[in-house]
Amino acid sequence: MRILLWHVHGSWTTAFVQGPHTYLVPVTPDRGPDGLGRAVTFDWPDSVVELPPERLRETDVDLVVLQRPHELGLAERWLGRRPGRDVPAVYLEHNAPDGNVPDTRHPMADRPELTIVHVTHFNRLFWDCGTTPTTVIEHGIVDPGPLWTGELARAAVVVNEPLRRGRTTGTDLLPHFARAAPLDVFGMRTHGVADRLGLPEDRCRAQDLPQRELHRAMARRRVYVHPIRWTSLGLSLLEAMHLGMPVVALDTTEASEAVPEGAGVLSNRPDVLADAVRAFVADPVLARETGERARSAALARYGLSRFLDDWERLTKEVTR
Known part of the structure; x- marks a missing residue:
């Protein structure tokens, strides 16, 4: 099967392209x-093929995976075919709704020719998709392995653009x-995040790392904070659990589904979370044992084989 999708979310796509298709x-x-091509910092198989837009019209495509609203028109122009009508299509929704939650209308609402695929049950519950068919395929992770050493008595945080995104990412x-x-x-x-927050370098260091270096850097820290x-x-939360890290996270959106009891600490009380960070940093044995439970939970629920099997079932359903 030949599946057209745009390179939008590197971590998610890395898992998706491990499947048996082109x-x-x-x-x-x-x-x-709209034309990022193959990933540079992620390891993608040779089955991921770059094509310029002018070649798509002459290319056989069995399924289109849309991820942004404007891709519906983009795909129609580049393919010369209407997604969902002339060629099977699904719309993958990565995000929780913004705006007037919980009344946020999905941009693909009331399009029965499409299927909206949500990555969490929380998202499916909160988006108003109207009459468009919906389903949930939870994340899958390419297992980086149990790399945690916890040798550094520090906490790892992974967040993109913390200054621009502010309160959304909990930068404050x-x-x-x-x-x-x-x-x-x-x-x-x-x-610049430490300077903006008035934090000395010995309490907060920031570093942009390519994906191939990120996991080992995370795993050297004692605990992961989300x-x-x-x-x-956040895929970084699931990746930290795969690494065997104990996790401390706000108990919002789908976090309670991802982190079972004993795999970390969830709370909406900052003092509770800070106490958990102190406890893990002070006790490497506690951190290791909690991280082992986190890894087992992540492998069971967010393993790559389950993720690919779910997508295989859906692709067969929408293309038959």
């Missing part, structure tokens, strides 16, 4: 948002956690 990824000369909570343990903030465009207030379900 994955067509648009590429443009500027490698902009970082000083509170920095009083409990020194923080290492990883992600995209993290530089301060994000409003998100679908």
